[in-house]
Amino acid sequence: MSDSWMLALIIAATSVGSSWVALLLISLRRDRAEVPLRATAAQPALEQAVFLFNNELLVDATQPARALLDAAPMGDSDWARLSAFLAPRFEGFGAALSGLAEGGRVELAARPRADGEACLRLLAEDLGGLARLTLIDPEAEGSGVLVDGLSQRALEDEVEQLRAVADRAPMLAWRENAAGGVIWANRGYMLRTDALAAEDGALVWPLPRLFEAMAAGAPRRHCLGANSDRPAWFDLHAVPMDEGALCFALPADAAVRAERALRDFVQTLTKTFADLPIGLAIFDRQRQLQLFNPALIDLTQLGAEFLSARPTLYAMLDRLREARMMPEPKDYRSWRQQMTALEQAAAAGHHAETWELPGGQTYRVTGRPHPDGAVAFLFEDISSEVSLTRRFRAELELGQEVLDAIDEAVAVFLPSGELATSNAAYARLWGVDPAATLGRVTLLDSVRLWQAQVQPSPIWSAVRAFGSQIDARAAWAAEVRLLDGQRLGCRFVPLAAGAMLAGFRRARASVEATALPRPVHAPATRHDAVATVTPAAG
Known part of the structure; x- marks a missing residue:
């Protein structure tokens, strides 16, 4: 009996356990089947x-x-x-x-x-x-992707901003495919091609081409409407991309105008330099010849072929030395040092040298610094100027020697009253050599000197008045006594352009008295000095 109950309990427990296992398996299968359904419901089909x-x-x-x-x-x-x-x-x-x-x-x-x-x-x-x-x-196809609203708004704002930047950029931008066709362009490009100017308001497609097919490489310059009244210049750039290129056209009108103005200015300077009698040579910061004029060829006797090859400064100086167109140095080392000093002085500031050439010519070589380290040298033939200066100096020396050979003490005053020249007899008489005196010597200074070494006389006021007159004047003469009592003959002669000559000679015989020149009048009751005035000889 007990065995029967035990068997019944075992059978019942086994049935209950099997039911629970079956229910668990069914639940797991149902959960697995609901996952793709929920996923599909979360990602609905995208609307076309x-x-x-x-x-x-x-x-x-x-x-x-x-x-x-x-x-x-x-x-x-x-x-x-x-x-x-x-x-x-x-x-x-x-x-x-x-x-x-x-x-x-x-x-x-x-x-x-x-x-x-x-x-x-x-x-x-x-x-x-x-x-x-x-x-x-x-x-x-068949499913969609849900996007967060804020992320979508951010993407739309960014796209709108990028589109505004592209459309308002001050340049033309477009994209080309592998065949060279224009597949995208910004608003500036479309307005330039009148792609939006169709009568029906539709966009012209394919987009017209403004420039030749671009290829990646160095930028190039292109002109639109070269035969029109207002040509437009652009600098073209191309950036390679997948199956084509992204191209840009930057306005270059201002650059072209500046380059044209610079070119015209250089041509004007070139024409001006071509007519200059002064040789011009401009070297860059590497001291290589960049510009020269025809006068340089004539003055230096260097061939145009040599100068056109743009030699360096030292190569040019070597060629000048070989052609004996520069001073002959004692040795080559000292010459190189001298040329280095010349180049450094010219680069630092204004520098000038005078070259005495073996052929008798004289050149003035001037060096001037230019921006960016460049240096310009000017070669000027001053042989005529030097010859004229030497001849003029020789004439002055000869004239001075003639004055020094005269026994009469002579002094010449300019219209301004400044002493221009005097001779050796003047220095011996008055004990002062104006040539050795620092500063200006005027007529008033000289009159004071003369008065201090003679007895009182009324002629000195007349001398001062005579030197300051600019109208018609007549030569006149007078006699005074030195402090030692010796008589001194004086004569005053008008010269050209208002100048005056004063001559003094120790008297050896009496001189007949005459009246003083107008407007100066000697006092009638003076007995402390004898003033004798006579007409000037000659």
């Missing part, structure tokens, strides 16, 4: 971008389609904006859509991408006069 057009008028569009139009490039109509987005991506877009009414259905695939990912597909259908365009993205 569908456009419905009546000719070029947008009748209706899905929400993704309207978002796409908002992000599409500029255009005056919805069809123009959509065409600007689709035409660069689908080859033959315009031709295919023009035959939609006849075929009823057109399907296009976008150009393959370089990374090998799936391309966009465009399905166009004719629905009784209406065109339905469906843009299919294979990567998002």
Whole structure:
């Protein structure tokens, strides 16, 4: 009996345990089956971008389609904006859509991408006069991705900002495909090409080309409207990208005008330098000849071929030394040191030297510093000037010797009253050599000197008045006595341009008295000195 109850309990316990195990397995399977269902519910199917057009008028569009139009490039109509987005991506877009009414259905695939990912597909259908365009993205087909609203707003703001920057940039920007076609451009480029000036307001596609197909490399300059009244210059730059290049055209009108003005200025200077009789040689900071004029060839006897090869400063000086067109040095080392000192002095500031050439010519060599370390040398033939100066100096020396050989003490005063010259007899008579005196010696100073060494006489006021007169004057003479009682004959002669000559000679015989020259009058009652005035001889 007990065995029967024991067996019944075992059977009951086994049944309950089996039921629990079965329920647990069913629960696990149900949980696994609900996971993909919940995942699918969390990622609903993405709504396709569908456009419905009546000719070029947008009748209706899905929400993704309207978002796409908002992000599409500029255009005056919805069809123009959509065409600007689709035409660069689908080859033959315009031709295919023009035959939609006849075929009823057109399907296009976008150009393959370089990374090998799936391309966009465009399905166009004719629905009784209406065109339905469906843009299919294979990567998002069948499911969508939920994006946080703030992140989406941030992306849209960034895109809008980048579009504003590109459209308002003070340059032309565009993108070319591998075939050289323009597939994108900023607003400046489109306005320049009149791509937005169509009569129906649609965007002209394909975009007109302003410049030749760009290739990555060094920038180049191009002119638009070279034959027009207002040509426009641009510096073109190209940045290589996948399947094409991103190109920029920077306005260069100001640079071209500056370069033209500089070129005209240099040509003007070149013409001016060509007519100068002074030889000009300009060396850059590496002391290489950059500019010279024809006078340098004539003065230095250096060939035009040699100078056109742009020799260095020392090569040019070596050639001048070989041609005996510079002073002959005692030895080559001292000459090199002298030329180094010349170059350093010219680079530091204004420097001038006089070269006495073996052929008898005299050159003045002037060095002047220029910006950026350049140095200019001027070669001037001053042989005539030196010869004239020497001849003039010789004449002055000869005239001075003639004056010194005269027994009469002679002094010449300028119209300003300054002593111009005197002879040796004047220095012996008055005990003063004006040539050895520092500073100016005037007529008043001389009269004081004369008065101090003679007895009182009324003629000195007349002498001062005679020296200051500028109208017609007549020569006159007088006699005074030195302090030792010896008589001294004086004569005063007007010279050209208001100058005056004063001559003094010790008297050996009496001189007949005459009246003093007007306007000076000697006092009639003076007995302390004898003043005898006679007409000047000759």
